[in-house]
Amino acid sequence: MYDFTTCEKLLKLAQKHDTSLSEIVIRYECAISDNSRNKIIDEMKNRAKVMKNAINKSMKDPEISVSGMTGESTKRMKKFFSRKKKNLLLSEVSYKAMMYAIATGETNASMGCIVAFPTAGASGVIPGAFFATQEKLKCSDKKLIEAMFTASGIGLTIAENATLAGSKGGCQAEIGSAVAMAAAGLTEMRGGTPEQCMHAAALGLKNLLGLTCDPVGGMVEVPCVKRGGLAATFAISASDLAMSGVESFIPIDEVIDAMGKIGRLLSPKLRETALGGLAVSKTAMKTTKKLGIKIVNNF
């Protein structure tokens, strides 16, 4: 009864039952699992806690990754934010979103615990955007958890109709999807309608279509960590647009479909194999050589 595999269906269900997207996603999960509503909500709370801890880890005790390529940024951003806040061009909430997303990425790169939401590489975007916004709006944890359900609902339709894996669709499938998911969740969190959530998701994903997966040395560090930080600010921008009444001309399901098709058109060299893009830049080659990484070219 609450089953959906497209955003259109998810939206229709919310309209039919005169409720939010998150409420439909919660009812869907209750229907497909044998678990009670409380248990499902507790499980999501648990994930929120892991996400928060992942941010705190790098904020308090930053660590350089094994490769040495990441682990410095959170520290620098925190210092800048505490001393030179007035020099920011971005809003404080966007800057914090960026900082929290990068903190999560650095925790992941240094073998800390994270939630792969939707993947490990893209794990910073959603917590970055959500926790920064929650602090700004001073909204309840309940709202945050609901936003996580809405984001998961959008992600589910992407997994159904396209892909969430960089190896299949490039980074548009990971960080692009994370932005769409975050934008929809944020919009619900700040009181947008279900339609506005869908427009936010569509605007967010369109902005990253075609993004390649080109990690240096095949490791989830460069460009993943900082790309995730910037992407968190896109989610906020997309939500602001949707809240202003701006609509996506192309509906979200069609954007998702286009993303899947672009993924299939992308050369395998730009899909997580570390054979193209930034992964073969001069600096990347020098670094991988130093680290003793040999990339096998199967193409």
Place this chain on the structure above:
Amino acid sequence: MSNYSVFDIAGPIMTGPSSSHTAGAVKLGQMARALFDSTPDEVQYLLHGSFGTVYKGHATDRALLAGVMKMYTSDARIKDAFNIADEKGIKYKFTVGDLGLGYHPNSVKITLKKGNRKMSMTGSSTGGGNVNISQIDDFNVDFKGIAGKYFTIVISHKNQVGILSYITTFISERGINIANMQSSRVAEGGKALTIANLDTAVGLPDILELEKLPGIHFVRSLTKVT
């Protein structure tokens, strides 16, 4: 009906950095441990393809070792797997090698030893934390990307008429549904290996009972892995 739970999207909770090279590697280690049915004194890993080239940056080595020591993908101690193994007196060795053509780029052959007992398992991490097992000892198997998603039992038995039907009856009599089953044999009349994926777990007493039957060498169970 969608194939996904909300928690497939908002998850898994895992120790970084990579779902395929870290979380998947932990799962492969767990499976080898479960198939061996005890903690080994010694374990060797042959790292193939991308596992061989980028294992250090992804801590694939520590993850594989952590799995053999029964840690979960979200365990914070994965990082310290080397120290923990040293404390437990488990010897470990990683070699970069080539398993040959036809293997998934993220593959590993794990050889476990304890006393004079020895077993090997070859498996791969196919993305997003999903894993596949392609060989157990000399047997080619194919868990078809569903390894660790079901309760699985692995039965080594004589390749003789009637054993298979006996196994299926044994399982169904206990009210357990078999999702799918496959059998491979090494030589005519020799040894065979059967794998059954089940919807619910078989209890230990039943496993021991099945193991006592004539013609059966051993039975191992794999639970769903996380």
